[in-house]
Amino acid sequence: MSSLAAELTAIARAAFAAEGFAEELGTVQASDRADLAQFQCNGALAAARQAKANPRAIADKIAARLKTNPIFAKVEIAGPGFINLDVTDDALAERTGAVARDERLGAPETGKGKTAVIDFGGANVAKPMHVGHLRSSVIGDSLQRLFRANGWTVFSDVHLGDWGLQMGQLISEIAHRGIAPLYFDEAFTGPYPDESPVTMDDLEEIYPAASAACKADPARLEEARKATADLQGGRPGYRALWEHFFAVSRVGLEREWGSLGIHFDLWKGEASVEKLIVPMIAQLKAKGVTEESEGALVIQVARNSDKKEMPPLILVKSDGAVLYGTTDLATIVDRVQEQDPDLVLYVVDQRQHLHFEQVFRAAEKAGLNGKAVLEHAGFGTMNGPDGKPFKTRAGGVMKLYDLIAMVTAEAEKRLAEAGLAADYPPQEREATARMVGIATLKFADLSNHRQTDYIFDLERFSKFEGKTGPYLQYAAVRIQSILRKAEGEGHKTAAPVVRSPEERKLALQLLALPDAMGAAETKRAPNVLADYAFTLAQEFSRFYAEHHILSGADEALREARLGLCEMTLKMLTKVLDLLGIEVPTRM
């Protein structure tokens, strides 16, 4: 199953090949000038340059061949040599019907037989998620949904930050407070209690305090370093405490991501590859890729072609502790062993780009990455209205939990204002408000390009009109509503028919889904899907506004239009699912 543009491309390629040109020239795309044509092919211009010939003459030859194909209603040459193409209405209707019958709704199979690991690195043990985690969660989730839909085998890994200095900071802060002396008693031989001496709420308070203490007092920082090294060295009491931190945090984090509809295949973290580190370092030494530098063990990753300074990756610090990069390397070893992926995608803040470049180079230099391509799909910073990284009015970071509660409350308010859902059971009302709130949040984030910074605007996250998540949900809800009503009146649905301009544009958009899914995968860019979904909803709304489906006298026409509605609902639901957005049955 392929898109209509892909089908036309195949036809045009054959025409170019038959005229003795490179078939790549036959790429057909949706027209930039919807007023002139549905599709365009610019290959004659490129061919003319290569062959030093007149582009219009080449276009003439190609067009003559295309005209023999009955799929085209129009083949026209315009301007310097654009070939403008229209497809017949019957062809549109026929393909639309075929896609509707396809279980995969025409999704490309770009990932068939391939495995990807998606790393959501970012969230930390003992810290609540804040708005900064929204991006990696939402973008990463959309990518895992998309890659799966395109046929990839995907393993998503939450990849918690659970093994660095912050753990030592927590431990030494707890030591100072004397909260759990048992874990610091070196004479104690265990077993340690099953119940955690601290709750998630405790950790949320302890961590910032610990962090501040280390910042203010070098002696405290030294203590934290020592605790980190002892933890990594296997000190039983510290390990036991760490287990509690992890367990307590996981419950909270799982609930939080769950409320966003985000789930992971793997709950790994830095600590889970801890056992691989010592043998990996031995192996790297044996391979001769490491060296001593200023008391640390490093891998040089600079290349002659570098235009910038490329510091070495530090494997072991001069005090013996390992770093982020070391665990990242060991994680690659682990993934090659466990999943043997073709691709590892790191959905992590763009600011860590240099770090990943170091890690990737080190992995490739040491041959640790198997067949996997390592790729950092970085995303831009979320800034406040002042252009600086977002802070609440009080100057702190806004918790994700609070943000979700806020947009949900806004959605609820809006429902009440509109007098909607007034007669729904309270539970449905609440669930609907939540769905609308989360859709607002996710769509606002995903419709921005992944890589650029963007302004976190509370107002924007409480808007329900225009290019927003709720607009898309609304379109889907209206379709469901009309289908219910039609069924109640005893109307059937039939294969779509295309006659009016609105039907034509809607069908064209429906047939472009595989293109959007393919482009979104290639660019690792969910905003392509967001854009597609919005345009689809828009085309439907126009169609809906123009044609009163249920009131006409022509039963066959009504059934065909209901078929188009049904098809649109399927496609819209599918794309929204790829964005991680749920559709209520009514709202």
Place this chain on the structure above:
RNA sequence: GCACCCGUAGCUCAGCUGGAUAGAGUGUCGCCCUCCGAAGGCGAAGGUCGCAGGUUCGAAUCCUGCCGGGUGCGCCA
């Protein structure tokens, strides 16, 4: 200092592997509910695509320089 990213309508952003008249949303102004859900549809106004060069038949898109903003640059993650 070096490197990377960004600069597009009043505002928020798409478009960037070169193509025709640069698009959305929002805001402003106007129109459309006796009819399937108006969280909607239609229309108007709104642009030196940061600036200056270059490559090209053709540049928002590629190259160079400059200006402005952001980010990163060995023992944090």
